[in-house]
Amino acid sequence: MKNSIPKYESDLLRDNADCLLLFLINENWEAYGYQLIKEIENRSKGYFQFREGTVYPDLHQLESDGFIQGKWRELPNGQERRYYTITEKGKQALDKKMAAWRGFTTAVDLVFKPT
Amino acid sequence: MQFEIRSYMDEVRSQLHLDPATEVRVLRELGAYFREKTAALREEGLSDKEANEIAMESCGKPRVLAQQIYEAHSRGSWVEAAMACLPHFIMAGLFILSLWHHMLVVSVVSGLIIWVTLYGWWHGKPSWLYPWAGYSLAHLVVGGYISWPTLKQAGSFILWERGSLPNSWLLLGICALFVLSLWLIIRTTIRVVRRDWILAPLMLMPFPIIGGWLFGIREFDSIFGAASANASNALNMPMSTALVVLGITSTAFIRLRQRKIKVGALAMLGSTAFAVLANHLGSGLSFPVLLLISFLLLTFVLSPALLEAKIGHGEDTEQIWSEIDWLSHPSASHSK
Incomplete structure (x- = not known):
């Protein structure tokens, strides 16, 4: 993650990294680690710069928990990549996490709203 | 120029402590990432050495990475x-x-x-x-x-x-x-x-x-x-x-x-x-006997760590590296 992000924001991001990864894997139907890192950076316009040292353990954790499933695929140039797809359990977890996040941010916005 | 990456991955592997099949999977994925990332950086005009350094830096310390991946897999x-x-x-x-x-x-x-x-x-x-x-x-x-x-x-x-x-x-x-x-x-x-x-x-x-x-x-x-x-x-x-x-x-x-x-x-x-x-x-x-038993059991539990430090980790190193072909010959060109 970006070094300049203050601790509060980096804690927020770390706690929600699995949700971001699940969302992107679900949206892309399948995705690999390096692609996810680039996509998070592009979508956040460079705000989130995930380190590979964060993403790969998170992907392995999600796979261990049964939220995603990895599969090796050989590319036309002979190289190989491990692609991840979301499982039904992962979809349910994502729905719950997104609902919780939306509820939380809505509540925070309401509190922050000037009276 | 894959020596640095190979030694980085060697260090990750020495700390992984997972079953051989999972270790191979983790290292293959990490190897695929390094290959792709360094290629992208070289296309941006960086030298092999610079590309390798940036790719390794993005992964953090090998010990920490290995520990995090271990914890992702260690819970049965x-x-x-x-x-x-x-x-x-x-x-x-x-x-x-x-x-x-x-x-x-x-x-x-x-x-x-x-x-x-x-x-x-x-x-x-x-x-x-x-x-x-x-x-x-x-x-x-x-x-x-x-x-x-x-x-x-x-x-x-x-x-x-x-x-x-x-x-x-x-x-x-x-x-x-x-x-x-x-x-x-x-x-x-x-x-x-x-x-x-x-x-x-x-x-x-x-x-x-x-x-x-x-x-x-x-x-x-x-x-x-x-x-x-x-x-x-x-x-x-x-x-x-x-x-x-x-x-x-x-x-x-x-x-x-x-x-x-x-x-x-x-x-x-x-x-x-x-x-x-x-x-x-x-x-x-008595309390001293209980302490002695605890000390002996602690020695019994920790002594295999000393043995591992002496004999090393992993049953067949070359078998694992042969799975990741571009790292199995570290002196080979990156253009392979």
Whole structure:
């Protein structure tokens, strides 16, 4: 993650990294680690710069928990990549996490709203 | 220019402590990432050295990365936890029901334990296997204990010319059994330590308990006899309690994520199990004796770590690197 992000924001991001990864894997139907890192950076316009040292353990954790499933695929140039797809359990977890996040941010916005 | 990346991945691997199949998967994925990232950086105009450095820096310290990946994989399911505690509970059942001196029951249980051990050993060596493997090896200890009087008799005759020499074929067989048992226990322990040293104390944990029990019954020549059973039934309850504690230890080990906590659980619960038995062997335990037991158990739990530091980690390094072909020849060009 970006070094300049203050601790509060980096804690927020770390706690929600699995949700971001699940969302992107679900949206892309399948995705690999390096692609996810680039996509998070592009979508956040460079705000989130995930380190590979964060993403790969998170992907392995999600796979261990049964939220995603990895599969090796050989590319036309002979190289190989491990692609991840979301499982039904992962979809349910994502729905719950997104609902919780939306509820939380809505509540925070309401509190922050000037009276 | 893949030397730096290969040595980075070597360091990750030395700290992973996962089963060989998972290690290969982790390293293949990491290798694929390095290949792609360094290629992208070179396309941006960076040199090989700069590209490698940036790619490695993005992954952080290899020890930390390996630890995080280990923790992602180290927690077993409840089914695995149940499998790990099952041999302890079966053995506890033998003692609580006073069945350990019934030859037929013991034979069936022994056969089951050895069969499950061999099945797990040939099917990827999952973490639940190691308590089963411990009881399988403990057969050799019991065998050695039963044949000890014959060896003692032979030793007494040879050294002091007391008594008579046992049958030479029997003596030869017992000597061969001793050597084979020792070789099998050492060889298995080394292989387990190469995979991950904390699995060795998990496997060997029944040894001090069974050793303590054998010391307690002392009726080695009639271990399955009624006289021995009656004399040592007093140990059934503490033995079953100690084995249930070992079962709980194995369950905790499988379900915990962090290595340090796993080691702590092994040391603390293992000491408790042995203390339960030792309390009945002696006439109650004083605080210094309890401390001594805890220290000895801690040494027992941690000693495989020293062995791993000496013999290294992983069973077949080249086999793993051959799976990641572009790193199997670190001097090869990146354009491969």
